[in-house]
Amino acid sequence: MSLIHSFPYQLYLVISEADCKGRNFLEVAEQSILGGVDIIQLREKNASVQDFLEKAIRLKEITDKYGIPLIINDNTFVAKEVDAFGIHVGNNDTQPTVLRENLFQNKMIGYSIEYLEQLENQETIVSDYLGISPVFRTDTKTDTVTEWGLEGLIKIRKLTEKPLVAIGNIHLKNAKAVMESGADCIAVVSEICSAENPQKAAFNLKNEIVK
Ligand SMILES: Cc1ncc(COP(=O)(O)OP(=O)(O)O)c(N)n1
């Protein structure tokens, strides 16, 4: 299957209220957009469905204002309710083939790669981009399988033409090396959500990776 969506994004913010450490996550999101973030994923792992939905509705007002795509993590109900641009799923979530057949035909689907064998499965084929997860081990998400490293990323780049979103412990100092290893886009949580100045953090990252 050819690509459903093109992927003209280089800087991807993955955000939750908790990751913003007491700051207003909507303000962090807006500042990040002003700094150069191209696409945002709302990833609320511990919120109730109602709370997740309310957060998504408020965030969608901001992403719509700036024409930035909003991706919802894991939750198909929230993604449909807010008419999100897309959804990101991993091995323990509803699978991309099921999403494509049911209600997500025209939405962007991101799929996490934790095992090399996944590159040959049907889930990869129907997905719009692959999350290389994680490139480097991170305290932000500890239930991970493979730390791909730059070597793993280089290897995956040779095996697929799908857009690759690298995620996991990516910061200003290693962002360029990650892009040079074959990523099309870097995704970050803490580099922006924990930054003293999220707009500046996004701006600096974008400047570092833009080709
Ligand atoms: C861009 C991006 N890549 C990978 C992930 C991880 O997704 P998943 O493996 O489903 O883990 P959780 O995020 O659900 O904990 C991601 N969210 N975004």
Ligand SMILES: Cc1ncsc1CCOP(=O)(O)O
């Ligand atoms: C959601 C996710 N998926 C793989 S690693 C990760 C968290 C990345 O967070 P950080 O950018 O703070 O390392």
Ligand SMILES: [Mg+2]
């Ligand atoms: Mg998931």
